[in-house]
Amino acid sequence: MIITRQKEFDDILGALKEEDIFIIGCGKCARKLRTGGEPEVLEMEKRLTKAGKNITGLTVLSSACSISSWEDVLSGNPEINKSDALLVMSCGGGVSVISGEAGIHVYPALDTESLGGVCRDETLKERCGLCGECTVWMYGGICPVIRCAKGLLNGPCGGAMDGKCEVVDRDCAWDGIYEKLKETCSLALLETVREPKDHAGKYRVKM
Amino acid sequence: METLASGKFIVTAEVSPPKGTDTRQMLKNAALVGGIADAINVTDNQRAVMRMSPLAACSILKSKGYETIMHVTCRDRNRLSLQSELLGSSSIGINNILVMSGDHPVKGDHRGAKPVYDLDSVQLLGLVQQLNSGFDFSGNTLEGKTRILPGAVANTELSEAALIKLGKKISSGIRFVQTQAVFDTNSFSGFMEQVNSIRSKYNPDMKIIAGIIPLKSVKSADFLNSNIAGIRVPQHVIDRMKSAKNPEKEGMEIAAGLIGKLQGMCDGVHIMPIGNHENTGKILEMAGI
Numbered sequence: 001m002i003i004t005r006q007k008e009f010d011d012i013l014g015a016l017k018e019e020d021i022f023i024i025g026c027g028k029c030a031r032k033l034r035t036g037g038e039p040e041v042l043e044m045e046k047r048l049t050k051a052g053k054n055i056t057g058l059t060v061l062s063s064a065c066s067i068s069s070w071e072d073v074l075s076g077n078p079e080i081n082k083s084d085a086l087l088v089m090s091c092g093g094g095v096s097v098i099s100g101e102a103g104i105h106v107y108p109a110l111d112t113e114s115l116g117g118v119c120r121d122e123t124l125k126e127r128c129g130l131c132g133e134c135t136v137w138m139y140g141g142i143c144p145v146i147r148c149a150k151g152l153l154n155g156p157c158g159g160a161m162d163g164k165c166e167v168v169d170r171d172c173a174w175d176g177i178y179e180k181l182k183e184t185c186s187l188a189l190l191e192t193v194r195e196p197k198d199h200a201g202k203y204r205v206k207m
Numbered sequence: 208m209e210t211l212a213s214g215k216f217i218v219t220a221e222v223s224p225p226k227g228t229d230t231r232q233m234l235k236n237a238a239l240v241g242g243i244a245d246a247i248n249v250t251d252n253q254r255a256v257m258r259m260s261p262l263a264a265c266s267i268l269k270s271k272g273y274e275t276i277m278h279v280t281c282r283d284r285n286r287l288s289l290q291s292e293l294l295g296s297s298s299i300g301i302n303n304i305l306v307m308s309g310d311h312p313v314k315g316d317h318r319g320a321k322p323v324y325d326l327d328s329v330q331l332l333g334l335v336q337q338l339n340s341g342f343d344f345s346g347n348t349l350e351g352k353t354r355i356l357p358g359a360v361a362n363t364e365l366s367e368a369a370l371i372k373l374g375k376k377i378s379s380g381i382r383f384v385q386t387q388a389v390f391d392t393n394s395f396s397g398f399m400e401q402v403n404s405i406r407s408k409y410n411p412d413m414k415i416i417a418g419i420i421p422l423k424s425v426k427s428a429d430f431l432n433s434n435i436a437g438i439r440v441p442q443h444v445i446d447r448m449k450s451a452k453n454p455e456k457e458g459m460e461i462a463a464g465l466i467g468k469l470q471g472m473c474d475g476v477h478i479m480p481i482g483n484h485e486n487t488g489k490i491l492e493m494a495g496i
Binding site: 149150151152153154155156157158159160161163166167172174175177178182187190191193194195196197199 | 307324326372436
């Protein structure tokens, strides 16, 4: 699940120089998170219309980041051909895929926060740091690359007070990691010195 | 730092590089402690507030004859930059290096800065050992190895995970630990027990230098409690400050009392004043140093 939040409406309006706008929502993560499903797309249409834009049409693709072809999108939404720009209410992945195909200006309506999940209707933000080298098992399933505000790999910084992170309003990830590893009698994993990440791994570069 | 091996009670004092290019205040502050401190700690954009590079500041202080301890945080430099900085410092004889993660940029005056943390403090201490043995991070041979005496920082109230991390730092072969400010010797003795059990096993020669912040007012105590992670000024100390006729003098007496007690508990003290070092000499004198 890609975690997104809507941009401030004034920021969206400020970027949109064109007049004839087609709005695209996303039926996957953004729909579930209520940032880019049908109700949000309709609300955006209302607000942009009120602000003087001409909304040529709207759709919610089953998944903005995974389309069979642009022709396929166009055949279902011929109004796109009468538009100067697209406003895409999906994560950055969806916006980029559509930008690569559309041939007109494409604007994002959302900001992409993190890779997370949903469980029992609770949105779980920041579950994976996308480091390209998954070692989450060493940390009791809690990814320090993203759950620790500094992405430290060998334990907490000195900034945590009473179990709270100094940066964001949440518990220090390392207390959770300690508890998880203790539960499974795996504290040796925490006592092991962890080497720095190989960031070249992200680019799949052969060393 | 010769004192590390001498067995003498160590005194270090913290000085900040200027926010700007004018070093007069820094030098004035250093002069206040130059005769009494074994070394002057030079901070690295402390509290994530941008200041002059500690390498430049250390170099200036060294040229005036001061022994320095250069702070190096992991916040602002990746592994290439950390290594070049350490090669540079060692090549001009700045070899006392205090390693720490560093306060996050959002705590400082450049909130939008990209936090680096390419290495964490344990990994940077490992890298220092590698540079000292003549190789860089990638295993390439150095033309001339570093001669760094690495140190680490610690809070004195440690979570289980923090204690495990401190264990990794200690067993990496550091020469000294400088702690966050101590206000309660009872809780500090608990910390010393924890550290002693690790150092006796992995690093018996390592020195523990306890942090001291002389309070100036009740307000300064409140500020430390709400803004500086790892510091807890206990209520009985705040009450003493509240009932004092002259809070600044009371703060000096509290600090001197702490230093007196700490002499029997650890290997040295590190003075971090609020403002400058005008009272530091007097405090040490009051503590009998």
